[in-house]
Amino acid sequence: xxxxxxxxxxxxxxxxxxxxxxxxxxxxxxxxxxxxxxxxxxxxxxxxxxxxxxxxxxxxxxxxxxxxxxxxxxxxxxxxxxxxxxxxxxxxxxxxxxxxxxxxxxxxxxxxxxxxxxxxxxxxxxxxxxxxxxxxxxxxxxxxxxxxxxxxxxxxxxxxxxxxxxxxxxxxxxxxxxxxxxxxxxxxxxxxxxxxxxxxxxxxxxxxxxxxxxxxxxxxxxxxxxxxxxxxxxxxxxxxxxxxxxxxxxxxxxxxxxxxxxxxxxxxxxxxxxxxxxxxxxxxxxxxxxxxxxxxxxxxxxxxxxxxxxxxxxx
Amino acid sequence: xxxxxxxxxxxxxxxxxxxxxxxxxxxxxxxxxxxxxxxxxxxxxxxxxxxxxxxxxxxxxxxxxxxxxxxxxxxxxxxxxxxxxxxxxxxxxxxxxxxxxxxxxxxxxxxxxxxxxxxxxxxxxxxxxxxxxxxxxxxxxxxxxxxxxxxxxxxxxxxxxxxxxxxxxxxxxxxxxxxxxxxxxxxxxxxxxxxxxxxxxxxxxxxxxxxxxxxxxxxxxxxxxxxxxxxxxxxxxxxxxxxxxxxxxxxxxxxxxxxxxxxxxxxxxxxxxxxxxxxxxxxxxxxxxxxxxxxxxxxxxxxxxxxxxxxxxxxxxxxxxxxxxxxxxxxxxxxxxxxxxxxxxxxxxxxxxxxxxxxxxxxxxxxxxxxxxxxxxxxxxxxxxxxxxxxxxxxxxxxxxxxxxxxxxxxxxxxxxxxxxxxxxxxxxxxxxxxxxxxxxxxxxxxxxxxxxxxxxxxxxxxxxxxxxxxxxxxxxxxxxxxxxxxxxxxxxxxxxxxxxxxxxxxxxxxxxxxxxxxxxxxxxxxxxxxxxxxxxxxxxxxxxxxxxxxxxxxxxxxxxxxxxxxxxxxxxxxxxxxxxxxxxxxxxxxxxxxxxxxxxxxxxxxxxxxxxxxxxxxxxxxxxxxxxxxxxxxxxxxxxxxxxxxxxxxxxxxxxxxxxxxxxxxxx
Numbered sequence: 001x002x003x004x005x006x007x008x009x010x011x012x013x014x015x016x017x018x019x020x021x022x023x024x025x026x027x028x029x030x031x032x033x034x035x036x037x038x039x040x041x042x043x044x045x046x047x048x049x050x051x052x053x054x055x056x057x058x059x060x061x062x063x064x065x066x067x068x069x070x071x072x073x074x075x076x077x078x079x080x081x082x083x084x085x086x087x088x089x090x091x092x093x094x095x096x097x098x099x100x101x102x103x104x105x106x107x108x109x110x111x112x113x114x115x116x117x118x119x120x121x122x123x124x125x126x127x128x129x130x131x132x133x134x135x136x137x138x139x140x141x142x143x144x145x146x147x148x149x150x151x152x153x154x155x156x157x158x159x160x161x162x163x164x165x166x167x168x169x170x171x172x173x174x175x176x177x178x179x180x181x182x183x184x185x186x187x188x189x190x191x192x193x194x195x196x197x198x199x200x201x202x203x204x205x206x207x208x209x210x211x212x213x214x215x216x217x218x219x220x221x222x223x224x225x226x227x228x229x230x231x232x233x234x235x236x237x238x239x240x241x242x243x244x245x246x247x248x249x250x251x252x253x254x255x256x257x258x259x260x261x262x263x264x265x266x267x268x269x270x271x272x273x274x275x276x277x278x279x280x281x282x283x284x285x286x287x288x289x290x291x292x293x294x295x296x297x298x299x300x301x302x303x304x305x306x307x308x309x310x311x312x313x314x315x
Numbered sequence: 316x317x318x319x320x321x322x323x324x325x326x327x328x329x330x331x332x333x334x335x336x337x338x339x340x341x342x343x344x345x346x347x348x349x350x351x352x353x354x355x356x357x358x359x360x361x362x363x364x365x366x367x368x369x370x371x372x373x374x375x376x377x378x379x380x381x382x383x384x385x386x387x388x389x390x391x392x393x394x395x396x397x398x399x400x401x402x403x404x405x406x407x408x409x410x411x412x413x414x415x416x417x418x419x420x421x422x423x424x425x426x427x428x429x430x431x432x433x434x435x436x437x438x439x440x441x442x443x444x445x446x447x448x449x450x451x452x453x454x455x456x457x458x459x460x461x462x463x464x465x466x467x468x469x470x471x472x473x474x475x476x477x478x479x480x481x482x483x484x485x486x487x488x489x490x491x492x493x494x495x496x497x498x499x500x501x502x503x504x505x506x507x508x509x510x511x512x513x514x515x516x517x518x519x520x521x522x523x524x525x526x527x528x529x530x531x532x533x534x535x536x537x538x539x540x541x542x543x544x545x546x547x548x549x550x551x552x553x554x555x556x557x558x559x560x561x562x563x564x565x566x567x568x569x570x571x572x573x574x575x576x577x578x579x580x581x582x583x584x585x586x587x588x589x590x591x592x593x594x595x596x597x598x599x600x601x602x603x604x605x606x607x608x609x610x611x612x613x614x615x616x617x618x619x620x621x622x623x624x625x626x627x628x629x630x631x632x633x634x635x636x637x638x639x640x641x642x643x644x645x646x647x648x649x650x651x652x653x654x655x656x657x658x659x660x661x662x663x664x665x666x667x668x669x670x671x672x673x674x675x676x677x678x679x680x681x682x683x684x685x686x687x688x689x690x691x692x693x694x695x696x697x698x699x700x701x702x703x704x705x706x707x708x709x710x711x712x713x714x715x716x717x718x719x720x721x722x723x724x725x726x727x728x729x730x731x732x733x734x735x736x737x738x739x740x741x742x743x744x745x746x747x748x749x750x751x752x753x754x755x756x757x758x759x760x761x762x763x764x765x766x767x768x769x770x771x772x773x774x775x776x777x778x779x780x781x782x783x784x785x786x787x788x789x790x791x792x793x794x795x796x797x798x799x800x801x802x803x804x805x806x807x808x809x810x811x812x813x814x815x816x817x818x819x820x821x822x823x824x825x826x827x828x829x830x831x832x833x834x835x836x837x838x839x840x841x842x843x844x845x846x847x848x849x850x851x852x853x854x855x856x857x858x859x860x861x862x863x864x865x866x867x868x869x870x871x872x873x874x875x876x877x878x879x880x881x882x883x884x885x886x887x888x889x890x891x892x893x894x895x896x897x898x899x900x901x902x903x904x905x906x907x908x909x910x911x912x913x914x915x916x917x918x919x920x921x922x923x924x925x926x927x928x929x930x931x932x933x934x935x936x937x938x939x940x941x942x943x944x945x946x947x948x949x950x951x952x953x954x955x956x957x958x959x960x961x962x963x964x965x966x967x968x969x970x971x972x973x974x975x976x977x978x979x980x981x982x983x984x
Contacts, residue, residue: 011853051865058874060767062687064698066869070861074854078846081853094830095845099720100708107707110753114698117761117888120684121876125888128761132754133896139753140746143720147742150724156839215875219865223857292900299743306739310727 003251006258007081007091014080014237017266018229019043021236021273026200028277043229047222055218058119068115069216069223072108076227079104080234084241086261087249088159097156098146101238102139105190108227109135116212127211130288134196134208137295138189144302145179145186149242151309152176158238162245174312178305180243185298187235189291191228194280196291199228206285233269240268318389318397318440319374321355324348325433332426342415342425349429350408353401356436360397363389364807370814379445386442386504391811392575393439396567399655400439402793403560403662404432406786407552410666413780417673418550423464430457431556435564443504444493448486451568455482455532458561461553462545474544481531481541488528489568495521496576508576518577522584525572526591532565534618535625536595537933542618543602547610547678551669554610558617559662563654566624573632574647574815585633586733588625593744595622598933600751601905604758604897605929607890609668609678612759613661616704619748620657624650626745627719630726635816637729642722644820645833647812648805649718655804656703656711656797663700663790667693670783671763674776680890682770683763689776694764696787701760703794705753709847711797714831716749717841718805718822721833751897758893767884801843802829891927898927906930 023040030037057066082096082104096104113131116124150156152175153164164170189196192209201207207214213224241248247264249257286294328348335341363371371389379385389397411428415421434454441447459482462475495517496508513521531538546558573580599618606612627650634643670693671686672678687694703710723745726738768774778784797804805822813819822833829844873880895910902908906929913924958966 048864051861054866054868054870056870056872056875059871060685060874062685062694062765064687064765070854070857073857074850077853077857078850081849092845092849094832094840095842095849096708097839097841099717099839100713100841100846103706103708103713103717106705106750106753107702110702110705110707110757113757114761114765117757118765119874119876120766120884120887121874121881122886122888123877125761125766125893128757129888129893129896132757133900136747136750136754136897137900139750140743143746144739144743147724147739150839151727154838156721156724160838214877218868219861222865223861288896289899303739303743306727307736310732310735 003089003091003093006087006089006249010085010087010090011077011081013085013262014230014233015077015226017269018226018233019047021233021269022229024270024273025232025277025280028274029281032277032281043225047226050217050222050225051219053218055216055220058215060120061118061215064111065115065118065215066220068111068118069220069227071111072115073223073227073230075104075107075111076230076234079108080230080237082158083234083237084159084162084248085237086265087253087258088162089249089251089253090159093157093159098149098158098161099143099156101158102142102146105231106135106139108231112209112212112224112227115216116214119215121215123207123211123214127208127214130208131212134189134291134295137292137299138186141182141295141298141302142186142190144299144306145183148175148179148302148305148309151306158241162241162248163250165242165245166248166250173309175305175308176243178301178308180239182298182301182305183239183242185294185301187239189295189298191232191235193276195283195286196294198285236269236272237265240265240272244268317355318359318436321352321359322433322436324352325429325436328352328429329426329433332429335422335425337422339416339421342421343412345425345429346408346411346415349411349432350405352429353405353408353432357398357401357405359389360394360401363394364391364398364810373442379449383443383445383503385446387440387446388442388505389440391814392567392570395651395655395808395811396439396563397436399563399658400435400560403556403658404435406662406666406790407556408432410555410669410783410786411552413782414550414552414669414673419465423466424461424550424553427457427460428553431461431553434458435556435561438564439567442506444497444508445503447568448490448493451489452486454561454564455486458545458549458553458557461549461557464550464553465548468548470544471548474541474548478541478545481538485528485531485538488524488531492521492524492528492572495524496572505576509578513577513579518579518581521577522573522580525569525577526588529565529569529572530591530625533562533569533621533625534595534599535591535621536598536618537937539595539599539618540934540938543606543611543614546614546617547608551610551665551672554614555662555665555669558614558665559658562617562621563658566621566628566654570628570815573628574635580632580636582633582636582729582731583733585629585631585636586731586737588629588632589737589741590629592622592625592627592629593741593748595619595625596748597622597744597751598905600748600755601901602931603755604751604894605902605906605908607680609671609680609683609759609763610665612680612755613664613668616664616752616755617657617661619752620653620661620704623716623719623745623748624653624657626650626741627653627722630719630722631816633726633729633734634722637731639729640816640818641820642725642728644809644812644816644818645718645725645822646722647816648808648820648822649715649722651808651811652718652801652804653712653715655808656715656794659790659793659797660700660703660712663696663787663794664704666783666787666790667697667700670779670787671776673779673783675770675772677770677772680759680762683768683773684766684770684884684887685764685768685773686776687764690778692784693779693787696791697764698760699791699794700787701756703798705756706749707753709798709843709850710794711801712794714798714801714804714841714843716745718831718833719745721839751901754897758890762888762890762893766887769884769887769889799843799847800829801831801841805831898929902929905932907932
């Protein structure tokens with residue numbers, strides 16, 4: 001029973017805090033740039049404003065264009081409900097594992113890319129084509145991370161991996177470090193952050209994610225933006241949960257432990273968001289065809305993480 | 316009995332097909348009867364699958380070789396494949412009812428179609444090597460005739476020639492393979508082969524020849540070369556069957572030999588098959604991304620999916636050879652699940668391609684676009700097929716890839732170092748293939764069905780006849796069902812793998828319906844049912860929230876496109892431009908892909924040109940090489956044609972002496 005309650009709480013929580021986290025990253029970046037910046041709560045107002053505006057749909061768009069925002073947001077939301085944020089005692093914990101998580105993010109990307117191509121403009125196609133190229137390397141990299149984690153802990157379910165790490169089943173491992181590095185690189189690519197993509201860009205030729213959602217307006221745009229925000233929260237919960245699960249409540253824990261878990265989750269998000277802001281400010285965006293080096297590196301790191309397991313076993 | 320009746324009906328239909336003449340309703344009637352026969356066979360297979368024990372009675376007919384009757388038998392494995400094959404053939408026959416009148420020459424298609432169905436089904440129920448090979452050839456030759464249906468096109472004639480050569484090669488390998496298994500006494504029936512013990516060298520050769528023979532039919536790299544030529548050349552409903560199920564019949568042959576007749580394949584062959592499967596999957600999808608021809612793209616995507624299945628089969632052999640029977644059963648269930656899935660969504664996509672060709676007359680992606688609006692039924696069905704084939708939840712393609720990944724992740728538990736280091740690499744290849752497949756189908760669907768029409772034909776596309784719409788809709792529905800209730804399917808499949816792996820096994824043993832939990836409840840689980848319901852719920856909540864808090868107003872306007880107003884549809888992304896980043900990243904070394912720009916000098920009026928060069932390493936490296944060697948030998952042998960009578964007599968005498976010597980030596984031993 002408690003699993004259902006905490007699941008509902010998580011369903012609401014991920015959507016409720018995501019704009020704040022994105023707002024905080026923007027605030028950190030603007031302060032580092034020497035600007036005052038908008039309040040961290042600005043994204044809530046932006047989304048509200050977009051919801052009130054009428055949606056403009058191109059004549060050439062089909063039903064795919066109008067359905068895509070809902071499917072994209074829904075699947076990212078579902079993915080975010082699966083990653084334990086503050087407790088591993090979730091109703092959906094058994095319904096999907098890390099492989100399914102990767103695939104759910106793939107669903108969102110699939111629909112966004114199709115929506116980009118639906119209107120029939122060159123920018124949409126450009127964004128979709130680049131996004132699929134990035135994904136074709138980022139997805140295997142993330143599956144390799146899953147592989148090495150499953151070899152270490154014997155399971156692909158995030159809740160079980162977290163329980164394994166919390167029970168002290170694993171010490172400091174080279175493989176874990178490599179897997180973390182690969183996962184961070186994948187997270188940067190999946191969220192379209194610098195150096196892969198620039199979420200604040202206004203130059204069409206450098207856009208990837210923004211180019212796909214270029215034709216959206218009103219509530220459709222609000223959903224697409226919202227999906228990006230939830231995706232960022234999801235990756236923070238994933239990295240914080242898998243590699244620093246301290247504070248996470250477990251099945252059988254009471255409400256106090258869950259409150260501690262909530263506090264720990266928000267603190268982790270705050271730290272990671274600040275780090276992201278600092279990182280993005282201190283680095284320049286890459287050329288498109290350098291992505292392959294970056295993400296190919298992530299894929300190799302993931303592969304090395306599994307191979308190193310045997311090396312460390314054999315030594 | 317029912318099955319026998321349906322099979323004889325198919326043979327009779329072939330004769331009727333010849334007599335159909337120019338009257339369209341007669342062709343339609345033949346297809347309708349084909350559909351009924353297929354449904355009968357489907358019911359027969361499904362009924363058998365539900366029964367235990369798994370093996371039906373042997374039927375012996377006094378036909379075939381004089382000293383040997385023809386043996387037939389239906390067991391769980393053949394029943395499963397019978398369901399797979401006849402599901403697709405029923406759909407293709409129903410589709411044919413509407414499609415046959417759109418063919419340029421229906422009289423070259425209708426008679427051979429029932430023969431093709433007969434051949435595929437007969438392979439599945441054959442219980443001796445002779446009948447198996449006869450049925451196999453029936454299947455090959457009838458499909459070869461169907462490839463030649465549009466024989467006026469030189470490309471099709473070339474495709475048919477390559478197909479014939481490869482089919483001969485495959486049958487030759489299988490013939491030798493069965494010959495080795497039959498041993499010196501010539502025990503050609505399957506029960507005798509099962510009982511026979513193979514020694515080291517013969518066992519090795521049997522596996523190798525089975526891989527070559529069945530692999531060439533299934534399209535394993537590097538034996539795939541004929542597949543992307545022949546599959547697209549046939550009429551679309553036949554392409555659907557060749558790609559969707561004939562490759563599965565080939566895999567049936569492989570499974571029958573490796574898991575049943577041979578039975579004791581060493582684990583190292585499993586490792587070899589996994590590597591071949593991985594290479595096939597990645598190469599297949601990379602080829603597919605480079606194609607502009609819709610049907611060729613689909614054929615290459617078949618190569619990819621066969622690779623995925625072979626990874627599962629190889630893993631099962633590696634587990635079985637190492638004594639891990641439960642894991643072997645898991646990997647085999649995963650492979651079979653993917654076989655079922657691929658037969659459905661590939662049939663769906665080929666039938667959709669047929670609808671596109673009927674509606675527009677084009678199969679070049681560069682001339683399509685915007686079809687989702689003009690052909691709404693096919694648009695929705697093809698989208699569902701694209702999601703399924705890209706292995707995305709909650710549809711069926713994801714479930715089988717999930718199972719393959721789960722069994723792959725258990726691969727390093729084997730004690731062999733080759734597996735420990737090899738499995739992660741194969742896993743990376745499989746993941747890469749899955750991700751590239753999504754890119755490939757975003758490209759195929761996005762270019763063909765979305766955007767603005769790129770040609771007049773696409774702009775004037777019309778709805779296709781009802782039978783062509785209903786069949787794709789039905790197959791799309793199956794993709795959803797097979798993804799939403801995975802446990803029901805795996806339970807049925809576990810009956811099939813029990814006799815092959817010798818272990819009772821249920822994927823859902825730990826948590827029960829509807830949870831897939833292959834190893835144990837804590838080792839990773841998946842429930843398509845729960846995921847579908849939750850996901851749909853969240854999407855509806857999103858819709859309600861957005862419409863509740865915001866406005867529901869919509870305004871139609873011109874595309875914004877950052878203020879650049881483009882009226883010409885050629886400014887959109889094309890198949891080639893979509894593939895460009897992937898081509899530069901993945902194909903620069905494998906396919907030696909290069910782009911060159913031909914820019915005219917200032918003042919010169921000719922148009923600028925962007926050229927792309929892609930070299931197929933396997934065709935150029937392997938097949939062209941073999942072709943040169945054959946030509947060389949033929950030139951040498953050619954001289955023998957111009958000898959004098961005296962020399963011919965001398966050669967005959969020499970041969971006679973040689974053969975007598977051989978006999979003499981053998982008798983003296």
